Amino acid sequence: MFVVVTYDVNTETQEGRRRLRKVAKICKNYGVRVQNSVFECVVDSVQFMELKSRISEVMCAETDSVRYYNLGNEGRRRVEHVGIKPSLNVDEPLIF
Secondary structure, eight states: OEEEEEEEOOOSSHHHHHHHHHHHHHHHTTEEEEETTEEEEEOOHHHHHHHHHHHHHHSOTTTOEEEEEEOOTTGGGGOOOOSSSOOOOTTSOOOO
């Protein structure tokens, strides 16, 4: 399934900046960063549950926010990109 993960982590404290780095690192293990706090991920249902669980262990629910947009198996077709950064196909291996 194609999932978009967005997050907003409060970085006013050293602990918040640490959480931000950890959330980004977790997301990198499951997908591709398409904007500063936005990742596109192609995962199965087990990986999706793992991703949410790992992020919830790191984030602070009182100060941080995470959104998961589950666009389903055909979700990649629903993405339209305009602008400077080229769109990446997260279904294929990324070799630069």
